[in-house]
Amino acid sequence: EADIYQTPRYLVIGTGKKITLECSQTMGHDKMYWYQQDPGMELHLIHYSYGVNSTEKGDLSSESTVSRIRTEHFPLTLESARPSHTSQYLCASSSEQGAYEQYFGPGTRLTVT
Amino acid sequence: KNQVEQSPQSLIILEGKNCTLQCNYTVSPFSNLRWYKQDTGRGPVSLTIMTFSENTKSNGRYTATLDADTKQSSLHITASQLSDSASYICVVSDRGSTLGRLYFGRGTQLTVWP
Numbered sequence: 001e002a003d004i005y006q007t008p009r010y011l012v013i014g015t016g017k018k019i020t021l022e023c024s025q026t027m028g029h030d031k032m033y034w035y036q037q038d039p040g041m042e043l044h045l046i047h048y049s050y051g052v053n054s055t056e057k058g059d060l061s062s063e064s065t066v067s068r069i070r071t072e073h074f075p076l077t078l079e080s081a082r083p084s085h086t087s088q089y090l091c092a093s094s095s096e097q098g099a100y101e102q103y104f105g106p107g108t109r110l111t112v113t
Numbered sequence: 114k115n116q117v118e119q120s121p122q123s124l125i126i127l128e129g130k131n132c133t134l135q136c137n138y139t140v141s142p143f144s145n146l147r148w149y150k151q152d153t154g155r156g157p158v159s160l161t162i163m164t165f166s167e168n169t170k171s172n173g174r175y176t177a178t179l180d181a182d183t184k185q186s187s188l189h190i191t192a193s194q195l196s197d198s199a200s201y202i203c204v205v206s207d208r209g210s211t212l213g214r215l216y217f218g219r220g221t222q223l224t225v226w227p
Contacts, residue, residue: 004156042117042217043157043202090156102215104156 003027006091006105013081014113021076021108023091032074033102035090036060043090049074081112115140119203119218127226130193134221136186136203144208148177148188151200151220160188160201193225 004025013019025032030051035043035058045058049068063085064078074093078085091105117138126132138146145164149157161170161177163186169178174191190197200220207214 006156040219040222042219044217045215092156101159101162104158106156107154109154 004091004093004103004105006089006108008108009106010109010111012111012113015080015082017081019078019081019110021089021091021110023074023076023105024072025074025091025093025103025105026072027093027095027103028071029093029095029103030071031094032068033092033094034058034064034066034074034076035092036062037088037090037107039088047076081110083112086110086112115205115207115216117203117205117216117218119201119221121221122219123222123224125224125226126193128193128195131189131191132193132223134188134190134201134203134223136188136218138184138186138203138205138216140184140205140207140216142208143181143184144206146177146179146186147204147206148175148186149202149204151202153199157202190223193223195225195227198223198225 007022032049034047036046037043044060046060046062047066049055055066064076066076088107088109090107092102094102120135147162148160151157160175163179176189179186200222202220203218205216
């Protein structure tokens, strides 16, 4: 089991609220990623980071933002949640030696009412 | 357009039976292909990773094959168990990118019945 953690696992929140999804890894990996996954659909990369103070947008446009102040921590923030943000959010990390192996967290299931 | 297509979309088999899942891709250039298992409500877990020069790799009851010429891969599950019920995702990585860009299939949802 990979040492990558996400909290909360499930979140139901009202429209307009600000939320932060937490992701932490204890493997010392430089690269971290956020994916969005809807039921029965493929994962879409929404943010990634090469290391501290590095953040980039992924392939899927997202209204969320991320920060990377510490190597082990890569939180994702939604300033104003909307029903269209309802989805599963998966965090992953990989070592500098290769993007071969990405280790995924358990995911956060977000529902915006 | 770089794509990863998986078939079947879903599959139901009886416990103890074998099954084979298919993956076709158009990703180019090609770096590696990996199969992940994703249990419901969990993150994907890597089963196998194959580079261009590898055409078969096993992990317990899971055996993956790769034909880089035809851009096809398969995942064979032997003597299925109830715990094999999950979504199996094929992921292809391209070359020439420092990020190691990943292209995900939509997965095959496998259900194993007792």
